[in-house]
Amino acid sequence: MSSILRFQVVGEAFTKKPVEVANPEQRPSDYFAKYVFTRQKMYHYLPADVYKRICDVIDNGAPLDMPTANAVAEGMKRWAMELGVTHCTHWFQPLTEGTAEKHDGFVEHDGKGGMMEVFTGKALVQQEPDASSFPSGGIRSTFEARGYSAWDPSSPVFVIGDTLMIPTIFISYTGEALDYKTPLKKSLRAIDKAATDVCRYFYPEVKSVISNLGWEQEYFLVDETIYAARPDLLMTGRTLMGHDSAKNQQMDDHYFGSIPGRVAAFMKDLEIQALELGIPCKTRHNEVAPNQFEFAPIYEETNLAVDHNMLMMSLMKKVARHHGFRCLLHEKPFAGINGSGKHNNWSLSTDTGVLLHAPGKTPMDNLRFVTFIVETLMAVYRHNGLLKASIISATNAHRLGAHEAPPAIISSFLGKQLTDLLKHLEENGGDEQIKLSDKQAFNLDIPQIPEIMVDNTDRNRTSPFAFTGNRFEFRAVGSQANCAASMIVLNTAVAETLTLFKERVDALIAQGSEPMKAILTVIREDIRTCRPIHFEGNGYSQEWQEEAKVRGLDTETSAPRMISRYLDEESIRMFERMKVLSQPELEARTEIKLSTYTKKIQIEARIFGDLCLNHIIPVATRYQSQLIDNVHKINGIFSAEETGQLNANNLKLIRQIGEHTTYIAQHVEQLIEARKVANVMESEMDKAIAYHDTVAPLIEDIRIHVDELELIVDDELWPLPKYREMLFIR
Ligand code: ADP
Ligand code: MG
Numbered sequence: 001m002s003s004i005l006r007f008q009v010v011g012e013a014f015t016k017k018p019v020e021v022a023n024p025e026q027r028p029s030d031y032f033a034k035y036v037f038t039r040q041k042m043y044h045y046l047p048a049d050v051y052k053r054i055c056d057v058i059d060n061g062a063p064l065d066m067p068t069a070n071a072v073a074e075g076m077k078r079w080a081m082e083l084g085v086t087h088c089t090h091w092f093q094p095l096t097e098g099t100a101e102k103h104d105g106f107v108e109h110d111g112k113g114g115m116m117e118v119f120t121g122k123a124l125v126q127q128e129p130d131a132s133s134f135p136s137g138g139i140r141s142t143f144e145a146r147g148y149s150a151w152d153p154s155s156p157v158f159v160i161g162d163t164l165m166i167p168t169i170f171i172s173y174t175g176e177a178l179d180y181k182t183p184l185k186k187s188l189r190a191i192d193k194a195a196t197d198v199c200r201y202f203y204p205e206v207k208s209v210i211s212n213l214g215w216e217q218e219y220f221l222v223d224e225t226i227y228a229a230r231p232d233l234l235m236t237g238r239t240l241m242g243h244d245s246a247k248n249q250q251m252d253d254h255y256f257g258s259i260p261g262r263v264a265a266f267m268k269d270l271e272i273q274a275l276e277l278g279i280p281c282k283t284r285h286n287e288v289a290p291n292q293f294e295f296a297p298i299y300e301e302t303n304l305a306v307d308h309n310m311l312m313m314s315l316m317k318k319v320a321r322h323h324g325f326r327c328l329l330h331e332k333p334f335a336g337i338n339g340s341g342k343h344n345n346w347s348l349s350t351d352t353g354v355l356l357h358a359p360g361k362t363p364m365d366n367l368r369f370v371t372f373i374v375e376t377l378m379a380v381y382r383h384n385g386l387l388k389a390s391i392i393s394a395t396n397a398h399r400l401g402a403h404e405a406p407p408a409i410i411s412s413f414l415g416k417q418l419t420d421l422l423k424h425l426e427e428n429g430g431d432e433q434i435k436l437s438d439k440q441a442f443n444l445d446i447p448q449i450p451e452i453m454v455d456n457t458d459r460n461r462t463s464p465f466a467f468t469g470n471r472f473e474f475r476a477v478g479s480q481a482n483c484a485a486s487m488i489v490l491n492t493a494v495a496e497t498l499t500l501f502k503e504r505v506d507a508l509i510a511q512g513s514e515p516m517k518a519i520l521t522v523i524r525e526d527i528r529t530c531r532p533i534h535f536e537g538n539g540y541s542q543e544w545q546e547e548a549k550v551r552g553l554d555t556e557t558s559a560p561r562m563i564s565r566y567l568d569e570e571s572i573r574m575f576e577r578m579k580v581l582s583q584p585e586l587e588a589r590t591e592i593k594l595s596t597y598t599k600k601i602q603i604e605a606r607i608f609g610d611l612c613l614n615h616i617i618p619v620a621t622r623y624q625s626q627l628i629d630n631v632h633k634i635n636g637i638f639s640a641e642e643t644g645q646l647n648a649n650n651l652k653l654i655r656q657i658g659e660h661t662t663y664i665a666q667h668v669e670q671l672i673e674a675r676k677v678a679n680v681m682e683s684e685m686d687k688a689i690a691y692h693d694t695v696a697p698l699i700e701d702i703r704i705h706v707d708e709l710e711l712i713v714d715d716e717l718w719p720l721p722k723y724r725e726m727l728f729i730r
Contacts, residue, residue: 028271033278035083035159037076045075058153069121076157077106077119080164088119088164090127090149093180093482094134095592099310100170102129103163124166125151135595137588139176146173152181155307158277167307176585180484181303183580187488188302190495190578191348195372198498199350201505201515202368209355211491212347214299214471215309216283218340218479219316220292220328221263226721227326232607236600237330237395237480240608240699241616243707244336245724249289259286263293266323270295273315279308289338290727299345299471302491306484309342313480329480332398334723339399340479341406344486347471348372357470367516370425371523375501376472377412378526379493380465381533383574384410385554387465388476389565390489393593394600396478397559406464406476408557409548411535413463419536425520426527462539488580496574501526560597560688566590594684601691605675608699609668615719616706617661623713624657653712660705660712671698
C-alpha cells in the first residue's frame with residue numbers, strides 16, 4: 001500500500017464532520033465567560049461589602065485580609081459547585097514550558113463520619129506544591145523543595161471540567177521567583193509607575209498606566225494518524241528529516257484562502273470553548289504555509305493576555321485531538337516553508353485614554369505621543385541584545401533569520417509620517433507645534449464603493465519591532481513561547497528608560513528650563529542617540545546584516561550566546577533598579593534557559609540518530625539489495641553486451657545509496673561522540689555552546705543525505721510519511 005493511502009484513512013472520517021455550533025440559539029455574547037468568575041458573578045455570589053473589598057484588591061492593590069479571602073472562597077465554591085466542580089488547583093507558569101497544576105478535592109471530614117465540601121480562603125490564597133521537580137536554576141536545592149503558589153486576584157479564576165483553576169504566582173521558600181508571572185507583574189508595576197510619572201508632565205490627573213498585549217498565534221495542523229507515524233514530530237515537535245514537497249507554498253494560494261471544512265470545524269469548536277473561558281476571540285485565517293493557520297483575540301491588559309495565551313495554547317492542543325488533528329506550536333515544524341511566530345502587539349494606555357495613538361486632540365497630546373514613541377525606541381535600542389535573548393530558544397532559532405521571519409537583529413520600523421516627524425524635530429528643535437494628520441480619505445472613483453480610510457502608517461513585514469498605528473508589534477516572539485518572557489523585558493526596559501528620561505527632564509527644570517522645552521530638549525537628544533535602532537528598509541536583506549554591525553546593534557546568531565545577554569552588566573542593573581529580578585534570579589533563569597536549550601538539541605540528536613540507524617539505513621539497504629538482486633537476474637537473462645546498458649541505472653542507484661548510507665552511518669557515530677564530549681562539560685554555558693556549535697550542525701548535515709535517499713528509495717518502502725502527505729489537509 002502506498003504511504004498516502006496508509007496514513008490518511010482516519011483523516012477521511014473527520015472530513016465528513018460538520019461544523020459544530022454550540023447551540024444555534026446561542027450567540028457568543030451569551031456564552032462568553034460562562035466558565036469565568038467575572039465581576040458580574042462576584043457581584044452575584046458575594047456579599048456587598050466583600051465584593052467592594054475584593055474589587056479594591058484587584059483595582060488598587062489593597063491588601064487582602066483573611067476574612068475577605070474566606071468570604072470570596074465561599075462565593076466561588078457556590079458558583080463552581082453549580083457547574084459540577086469537585087476540585088480546585090493553583091494554576092501557575094513554571095520556567096518549563098506550559099503551565100502546572102495540582103488538584104485538591106473540596107472534600108473534608110464532617111466530624112460525623114461523613115464528608116462535606118469545603119473550600120477556604122487559605123486554600124484559595126496559598127498552596128505549597130512540592131516544587132522539587134520544577135527547574136529552579138539552583139535557587140532551591142532539592143532537599144529543601146518548598147515552593148509556594150499565591151493567588152493573583154488580577155486574573156480571574158475559571159473552571160475547566162470539574163476543576164476550579166486559580167491563577168497564581170510561584171515562588172521559592174526564600175521569595176525568589178520560580179515562574180514567569182512574578183517578574184511579569186513586577187515589570188507591569190514598574191511601567192505603571194514610570195509611565196504615570198511622565199504622563200503627569202502633560203496631564204497631572206493621570207492616575208495609572210496599563211500595558212496591553214494582543215497576541216497573534218500561528219500554528220500548524222497535521223492529521224493525527226500521520227503525526228503518529230512520525231517519531232520525530234511526536235518527540236520533538238518538528239520533522240528532523242523530510243524532503244521538500246514538489247508543491248509547498250510557492251503558489252501563495254494558502255494565505256487567506258478558504259478554510260478547509262475539517263479545519264473550520266476545529267476552529268469553530270475552539271472559538272466556542274475559548275469564548276466560554278473568557279478569551280475574546282476575534283480573528284482566524286489561513287497563514288502562508290500549507291496547513292498553517294492563525295488565531296488572534298482582542299487585546300487585553302498584559303497579565304491577563306499572557307494567561308489567556310497559555311490557556312489558549314493548551315486548549316488548541318486539546319480541541320485539535322477531538323478533530324483528528326495534532327496542533328503543532330513548534331516554530332519550525334517543517335524545513336523550507338514558513339515557520340510560526342506569535343506577534344506580540346504591545347501598547348500603553350492610561351486610566352483616561354490611549355497613549356500610543358496619533359494624532360491627539362491637542363499639541364500637548366502629540367508631544368506626549370512623541371515622547372512615548374522616542375523613549376520606547378530608546379529602550380529597544382539600549383537593550384536590543386536582551387530583547388533578542390527574551391525570544392530566543394532552541395526551537396525559535398530555526399525560524400529567526402530564515403527567509404520569512406524577522407532577522408536575528410532587533411530594529412524598529414516607524415513608517416514615513418513618523419520618520420519625517422522625528423527628523424523634523426531633530427533638525428528644527430520642534431519650536432513649532434507638532435502636527436500629525438489623521439487617516440486620509442481615499443476615493444477609488446468606483447460607484448457604489450464608499451471612500452475608504454487609509455492609515456497613515458505603512459507596513460513593513462520584515463521588521464521585528466514595527467509601529468503599526470497605535471501599538472508596536474514585536475514579531476520575533478516564537479509561536480510556543482510564553483509571551484511573558486518578552487513582555488517582562490520590554491516593559492522593564494521602557495520603565496527604566498522613562499525613569500531616566502524623567503530624571504534628565506527634572507534636572508533641566510531645576511536649572512530653570514520651562515517643562516515643555518526641557519522635554520523637547522531631551523527628546524531631540526534621544527532621537528539622535530537611538531538612531532541606529534530605527535530602520536525602514538528590508539530586514540531580510542544581506543546589506544542590513546552588514547549595516548547593523550556598523551551601527552553597533554547586536555548581530556549574534558548563536559542562541560546560547562544570545563541568552564547570555566541576561567547577565568550583561570546593563571541588564572542586571574536594569575532589572576535590579578526596576579525591582580523586577582535580582583542578580584541571583586537572573587543567574588538562575590539564565591542557567592535554566594541554557595539547560596533547556598541543551599536538552600532540546602540532545603533529544604533531537606538522539607531521536608535523529610535512532611531514526612537514521614533503525615529506519616532509514618535498513619530501508620535504504622533493503623532497496624539496494626533489491627536492486628542488486630535485479631542486476632544479477634538481468635545478468636542471467638541477457639547477453640553481456642546488453643546488460644551493461646540495462647543495468648546502468650540500477651548500478652548508479654546502488655552506488656548512490658551506498659554512499660549516502662555510509663555517510664549517514666559514519667556521521668551518526670560522530671554525532672554520538674560530539675554529544676559525549678558536550679555532556680561532561682561542567683558549565684551550562686559551555687555545554688549549550690558545544691551543542692550549538694557541534695551537535696546541531698551535524699544533524700542538519702546528515703539530514704541532507706537522508707532527504708536525498710527519500711528521493712531515491714521506493715515510495716512503498718519509505719518508512720515515514722512525506723512532506724506532501726503531512727502538509728495538505730483535504
Ligand atoms: P495584523 O495581522 O494585520 O497585524 P491582526 O488583526 O491579525 O492584525 O492582529 C492584530 C492584533 O493586535 C490583535 O490581537 C489586536 O487585538 C491587537 N491590537 C490592536 N490594537 C492594539 C493596541 N492598541 N494594543 C495592543 N494590541 C492591539
Ligand atoms: Mg500581525
